[in-house]
Amino acid sequence: MGNFRRVPVGIVGASGYGGVQLVRLLMEHPEVEIVYLGGDTSAGKSFGDLYPHLAHVVNFPIEPVEPEVIAHRCEVVFLSLPNGLACQIAPQLCAKGCKVLDLSADYRFRDLTTYTRWYGIDRSDGFTAVKAVYGLPELYRDRIAEAQLVGCPGCYPTASLLALSPLLKQGLVIPASAIIDAKSGTSGGGRQGKVNLLLAEADNSLAAYGVVTHRHTPEIEQICTDLAGHEVTVQFTPHLIPMVRGILSTVYATLRDPGLVRDDLITIYTAFYRNDPWVRVCESGIYPQTKWACGTNLCYIGLEVDPRTGRVIVMSAIDNLIKGQAGQAVQCLNLMMGWDETLGLPKLGFYP
Ligand SMILES: NC(=O)C1=CN([C@@H]2O[C@H](COP(=O)(O)OP(=O)(O)OC[C@H]3O[C@@H](n4cnc5c(N)ncnc54)[C@H](OP(=O)(O)O)[C@@H]3O)[C@@H](O)[C@H]2O)C=CC1
Numbered sequence: 579m580g581n582f583r584r585v586p587v588g589i590v591g592a593s594g595y596g597g598v599q600l601v602r603l604l605m606e607h608p609e610v611e612i613v614y615l616g617g618d619t620s621a622g623k624s625f626g627d628l629y630p631h632l633a634h635v636v637n638f639p640i641e642p643v644e645p646e647v648i649a650h651r652c653e654v655v656f657l658s659l660p661n662g663l664a665c666q667i668a669p670q671l672c673a674k675g676c677k678v679l680d681l682s683a684d685y686r687f688r689d690l691t692t693y694t695r696w697y698g699i700d701r702s703d704g705f706t707a708v709k710a711v712y713g714l715p716e717l718y719r720d721r722i723a724e725a726q727l728v729g730c731p732g733c734y735p736t737a738s739l740l741a742l743s744p745l746l747k748q749g750l751v752i753p754a755s756a757i758i759d760a761k762s763g764t765s766g767g768g769r770q771g772k773v774n775l776l777l778a779e780a781d782n783s784l785a786a787y788g789v790v791t792h793r794h795t796p797e798i799e800q801i802c803t804d805l806a807g808h809e810v811t812v813q814f815t816p817h818l819i820p821m822v823r824g825i826l827s828t829v830y831a832t833l834r835d836p837g838l839v840r841d842d843l844i845t846i847y848t849a850f851y852r853n854d855p856w857v858r859v860c861e862s863g864i865y866p867q868t869k870w871a872c873g874t875n876l877c878y879i880g881l882e883v884d885p886r887t888g889r890v891i892v893m894s895a896i897d898n899l900i901k902g903q904a905g906q907a908v909q910c911l912n913l914m915m916g917w918d919e920t921l922g923l924p925k926l927g928f929y930p
Pocket residue numbers: 590591592593594595596597616617618619620621643658659660661663681682683731732733765766767768769770898899902903
């Protein structure tokens with residue numbers, strides 16, 4: 579076997595949905611070895627007690643979070659924690675030389691005053707935060723490859739930005755006309771027991787939430803501003819839909835050239851994403867379904883133009899726990915380590 583050595587990785591927040599998804603992906607990853615699992619209320623329990631069906635895959639104890647210990651054992655650390663915790667741990671991990679991938683919102687914002695305004699959390703880690711790179715490989719591949727600290731995008735921003743990017747980057751639409759109507763399954767809210775996510779509350783029902791206030795709005799706007807080259811505001815409305823996994827984001831925007839037709843846009847999107855193994859542009863007249871993406875790291879994009887209104891309609895479907903969270907983090911890890919971007923990531927889903 580020669581000198582082959584797997585890279586030691588740790589997962590903080592291993593008991594949560596992001597954490598367990600990371601365990602599943604990293605166990606199948608040929609270049610890494612999970613050597614540490616961390617948590618809070620789950621500390622002291624074995625991973626297999628929490629997830630008996632995975633006990634044959636990983637079954638060692640979840641440990642308390644001690645950055646010194648983690649940095650001693652791990653070269654790479656995934657933080658899958660509620661907002662406001664990664665920013666307390668990442669500075670020490672970075673100072674010790676670890677590569678850090680944060681799945682929360684803590685390292686997504688260039689401007690920490692925007693973060694504090696929308697998240698209500700004060701920060702004192704500005705020195706570390708300036709190093710962070712936004713972990714959307716399709717837009718920031720080269721910067722991610724050089725990064726020590728990556729702030730992985732939110733699930734709604736991932737679906738919405740992949741839908742909008744070609745339009746904004748190529749100046750095809752009036753940016754302020756963009757309306758994002760997105761629907762998420764309940765796993766998007768995490769595993770830590772919220773009443774609106776109970777089956778009895780969410781089943782047989784569909785409702786918007788966070789209307790004009792959702793914290794993914796400034797995250798989407800930050801990247802849209804990058805793409806357009808000037809300040810952009812968008813209208814973003816999320817909905818909770820009675821299913822467990824998946825996001826469908828439907829984006830409407832006014833075309834600058836009303837002569838563009840659906841097939842023109844399909845050609846433009848196919849060219850834009852030609853080097854992106856995790857984006858699939860659908861053929862003419864095909865609209866994506868969340869179940870196609872479920873269990874995969876893929877984002878499916880469908881396109882339509884309404885000649886009556888002059889609007890383009892872009893539909894994007896992802897699995898919120900994979901391309902929207904853990905899978906995207908593994909995709910970023912692959913780039914940071916100089917590995918093939920597809921390593922350890924599923925392209926075949928749960929459904930036929
Ligand atoms: N769910 C989704 O679709 C997406 C989520 N995200 C983001 O990813 C992050 C994780 O989300 P998700 O997996 O859904 O969350 P969960 O609620 O499922 O899990 C949260 C995890 O955080 C741990 N934790 C909480 N407090 C502490 C603490 N003080 N110290 C150590 N560990 C702690 C919990 O551990 P324990 O059980 O031991 O208490 C648990 O493992 C969040 O920031 C979320 O916003 C991003 C994209 C998509």
